[in-house]
Amino acid sequence: MNEQEIRQTIFQLLKKIAPDTEPEKLQPDDDIRHTLEIDSFDGLQFVVALDEHFGIETPEADYGKIDTLRNLVTYIMQRKK
Amino acid sequence: MIEFKMPSLGADMEAGTLAEWLVKPGDTVKRGDIIAVVDTQKGLIDIEVFDEGTISELVIKENEKVPVGTVMALIESGKEDLTKKEAIKPTSKIEEKKATEKISVVATPQFIKASPLAKRIAAEKGIELNTIKGTGEDGAITKEDVEKAIIEKMAPAAEKKITTTENIRMAVAAAMSKSNREIPHYYLETKVDMRKALTWLTETNKQRTVKQRLLPVILLLKAVAKALVEIPDLNGYWENGLQQKQDINIGFVVSLRGGGVMIPAIHNADKKTIDELMAALNDIIPRARAMKLRSSELSESTITVTNLGEGNVETVYGVIYPPQVAIVGFGSITEEPWAEMGMLDVRPVINITLSADHRATDGATGSRFLMAVKNHLQKPEIL
Numbered sequence: 001m002n003e004q005e006i007r008q009t010i011f012q013l014l015k016k017i018a019p020d021t022e023p024e025k026l027q028p029d030d031d032i033r034h035t036l037e038i039d040s041f042d043g044l045q046f047v048v049a050l051d052e053h054f055g056i057e058t059p060e061a062d063y064g065k066i067d068t069l070r071n072l073v074t075y076i077m078q079r080k081k
Numbered sequence: 082m083i084e085f086k087m088p089s090l091g092a093d094m095e096a097g098t099l100a101e102w103l104v105k106p107g108d109t110v111k112r113g114d115i116i117a118v119v120d121t122q123k124g125l126i127d128i129e130v131f132d133e134g135t136i137s138e139l140v141i142k143e144n145e146k147v148p149v150g151t152v153m154a155l156i157e158s159g160k161e162d163l164t165k166k167e168a169i170k171p172t173s174k175i176e177e178k179k180a181t182e183k184i185s186v187v188a189t190p191q192f193i194k195a196s197p198l199a200k201r202i203a204a205e206k207g208i209e210l211n212t213i214k215g216t217g218e219d220g221a222i223t224k225e226d227v228e229k230a231i232i233e234k235m236a237p238a239a240e241k242k243i244t245t246t247e248n249i250r251m252a253v254a255a256a257m258s259k260s261n262r263e264i265p266h267y268y269l270e271t272k273v274d275m276r277k278a279l280t281w282l283t284e285t286n287k288q289r290t291v292k293q294r295l296l297p298v299i300l301l302l303k304a305v306a307k308a309l310v311e312i313p314d315l316n317g318y319w320e321n322g323l324q325q326k327q328d329i330n331i332g333f334v335v336s337l338r339g340g341g342v343m344i345p346a347i348h349n350a351d352k353k354t355i356d357e358l359m360a361a362l363n364d365i366i367p368r369a370r371a372m373k374l375r376s377s378e379l380s381e382s383t384i385t386v387t388n389l390g391e392g393n394v395e396t397v398y399g400v401i402y403p404p405q406v407a408i409v410g411f412g413s414i415t416e417e418p419w420a421e422m423g424m425l426d427v428r429p430v431i432n433i434t435l436s437a438d439h440r441a442t443d444g445a446t447g448s449r450f451l452m453a454v455k456n457h458l459q460k461p462e463i464l
Contacts, residue, residue: 020338033392037338040296040390041366048291060286060294 001080006054006073013049017042028070054080083132085154087147090121090379091344092403093256097121098146099153108136110156115375117153122248123343124372126379134158194221202227245372249341257400264319264401265439269447273455274421275414275429281461298388299358301411301431301454302331303464305386306350308453314442315435315450316383318404323441332382332402333362335369343369344402346382355464389413396432406438407447409454 001009014023014036021036033043047058047066056079058066066072087097097119104116115127116136134156141153193210195203199222203210206227213230215222278300286294309316309329317325329351332344345365347353353361368374385402388411395415399408412432419428433454435447457464 018338039336040298041362044291044294044296045367051291058291060283 003073003077006076007069009053010050010069010072010076013046013053014038017045017049026069029068031067032069032072033067050076056080082137083134083156083158084152085116085130085132085156087119087149087151087153088128088376088380089149090123090126090376091252091256092259093252094121094123094149096146096148097126099141099143100125101143102139102154104136104139104154106136106138110134110136113377119376122252123374123379124245126374126376128376130156132156132158194219196221196223198224199227203230206231246337246339246341249337249343253342256402260400260403264403266401266436267439267444267447268398268434268436269444269451270396270432270434271451271455272417273431273433273458274419275431275458278458278461279414279429293356293359295355295359296362297414298390298411299355299362300458300461300464301388302333302347302350302358302386303353303355304454304457305384305409306331306353307457307464308450309384310351311453312446312450314446315407315437317406317441318383319406319438319441320404323406326383328381328383330381330383332385332405333365334385334387335366337370343372343374343379344382344385345369345374345378346380348377348381384409387411396434398434399436401436401438406441407450408436410434410436 011023014021014032018036018038021038023032023036026032026035032038033046038046047063050056050066050072051058054076056076058075058079062075066075090097098121099117100120101118102116103118104110104114110116110130111133112129112131114130116130117128118125119128120126136154137157138155139153140155141147141151147153194215194217195210195213196217200210202224203213203222208227208230210222213222213226214220216226217223275297279297282295282297282300289295306329313325314323316329317323328349330346330348331350332346335343335345337343345368347358347361347365350358350361365374365378382402382405384405385399385408387397387399387408389397391413393413395412397410397412399410401408410433412434414429414431416427417430419426419430433451435451437447
């Protein structure tokens with residue numbers, strides 16, 4: 001799975017959680033949750049979806065590493081073997 | 082015979098439109114069954130029945146709009162027949178307000194004053210001049226009037242989309258105006274050191290899979306529920322005096338991304354474990370956002386909690402949702418300098434507010450309640 005595909009998957013997952021947002025418009029360094037107005041509840045659902053989809057396990061301590069689109073893609077690429 | 086009536090889904094609802102019957106005469110129902118779908122300002126709501134028996138008659142028809150309290154159906158409970166059938170004709174139906182709008186069309190004179198340019202544009206766009214309201218001299222239709230009419234003609238599609246949000250806003254506004262008008266509020270606020278609670282939460286979450294992880298709000302909800310057991314005066318309704326409620330049903334404010342709020346109830350919050358509370362939130366938040374709540378979830382809250390979550394302002398002062406007598410507000414948890422035992426430290430701090438009805442309680446009661454919440458948050462392991 002390349003960077004582009006990961007990004008597309010992230011958009012799909014975000015769209016499912018927050019159907020009325022436009023994740024495609026996120027800039028690489030935008031804070032995802034802040035920009036899309038995703039609260040802590042939906043934020044948790046998003047991490048659950050990410051982990052399920054990419055087969056990774058994101059500890060709570062890593063939440064700071066997945067705040068922006070750029071960071072999240074990097075994080076997933078490193079974790080996903 | 083039991084009368085099944087249009088329920089009131091909160092102080093902000095005056096009427097509802099029956100969208101669909103899910104039962105027919107002869108069907109047996111039991112408590113908690115969803116028997117109808119009603120269209121309200123808060124979207125389509127599943128309506129539950131609170132009695133057991135057999136549906137004997139559906140009094141109102143689908144698409145009929147009736148005020149709260151109107152008999153919708155009759156249920157044969159097997160118990161003695163106390164009500165006379167004549168007594169239960171459906172009450173006045175709400176009349177659509179279209180009548181007044183039509184008058185202007187009917188009364189339009191044969192000769193319509195309009196500027197030549199306005200006439201030409203209207204003809205080009207296929208707009209009847211008699212549907213346009215003139216603002217020029219003697220009511221003459223101007224070019225601007227035609228242009229406005231063109232925009233309005235194109236607008237309905239866009240308008241439709243925002244109706245639900247606007248309706249919810251209107252409903253919230255109506256309830257809150259009533260609250261500010263009729264309820265003498267008093268406000269209290271306290272700061273709570275969340276270090277113990279958050280440390281406990283972090284440790285607990287480490288042992289859990291992502292799916293089982295807890296959010297800080299769960300501890301806050303549990304602390305409120307436990308404090309209400311100790312100070313029950315804040316858990317109830319003001320209806321000709323304070324009516325304390327047995328069940329502690331916390332209405333949890335869920336903000337909708339497009340604007341507006343829905344307040345589903347977490348039933349018996351004091352009797353739920355923190356895991357059960359988390360499960361309850363997992364269940365109701367998505368349904369609240371999709372506007373798929375049940376009638377009992379919209380009508381049975383005994384107190385409201387509003388939680389701003391992280392990354393927001395520090396303090397929120399709530400407006401009581403009538404007929405309740407209190408609302409608890411949680412701001413964002415922020416790091417603050419904290420003095421304790423002569424020492425200065427930095428702690429994660431949350432501001433907790435209480436807005437309460439002064440007819441029902443006073444500051445001393447409210448203060449005891451906030452202190453109880455604070456104390457419970459210092460012992461997260463036994464919440």
